[in-house]
Amino acid sequence: MSRRTLNLDDRLYEYLLAHSLREHPAQTALREATRTWPRAGMQISPEQGQLLALLLRLIGARRAIEVGVFTGYSALTAALALPADGRLLACDISDADTRLGQPYWQSAGVAQKIELVVAPAQQTLRARLASGEGGTYDFAFIDADKTGYDTYYELCLQLLRTGGVIAIDNVLWGGEVAQAGSTDADTQALQALNAKIHADQRVDLALLPIGDGLTLALKR
Numbered sequence: 001m002s003r004r005t006l007n008l009d010d011r012l013y014e015y016l017l018a019h020s021l022r023e024h025p026a027q028t029a030l031r032e033a034t035r036t037w038p039r040a041g042m043q044i045s046p047e048q049g050q051l052l053a054l055l056l057r058l059i060g061a062r063r064a065i066e067v068g069v070f071t072g073y074s075a076l077t078a079a080l081a082l083p084a085d086g087r088l089l090a091c092d093i094s095d096a097d098t099r100l101g102q103p104y105w106q107s108a109g110v111a112q113k114i115e116l117v118v119a120p121a122q123q124t125l126r127a128r129l130a131s132g133e134g135g136t137y138d139f140a141f142i143d144a145d146k147t148g149y150d151t152y153y154e155l156c157l158q159l160l161r162t163g164g165v166i167a168i169d170n171v172l173w174g175g176e177v178a179q180a181g182s183t184d185a186d187t188q189a190l191q192a193l194n195a196k197i198h199a200d201q202r203v204d205l206a207l208l209p210i211g212d213g214l215t216l217a218l219k220r
């Protein structure tokens, strides 16, 4: 029975949620508010959020990075999992998307843990490295433009301490990554990054078939 990962049908997926999901009311409300927002499919799934929260607690994370905030569900989830003096550096280029989430960060009482920087993430992360923050972060979650992933991965790897974790979303890309000869730039970027991380001796890894595929890379 356990030789490969299960295919989850709707019934089993509902069971999984019913028997594991624990959301703060602000998380549920923000998910609802995002449902009708343009590009709502960009939001991570709630069980994926819960996994990220568990990982943050597991490694005792205090300082985390998010590349790609969208409407702020994952930032809210991370902030709830971080300790009172924890900080999340949240990077996004969209003011409109992130504005939707901010009232929910407030109502959950975690807004003070989230430092939102609306600018290209590459620029923000390079600035943090230049100001001596290399090796000082515990966790990074990358979920933004796919052609930028490789750059974000490299910058986050520098910002992380040894034993820090990078989580990368959409690495299975709706199954497209398994198509050889794809001419789509996003697919090609993900294929190249997946191959690179598989061979990357700087990290230990697992590629989880949760959501749209989530790679976890532990910095050695």
Ligand code: CA
Pocket (backbone or CB within 6 Å): 042, 043, 044, 143, 169, 170
């Ligand atoms: Ca995503």
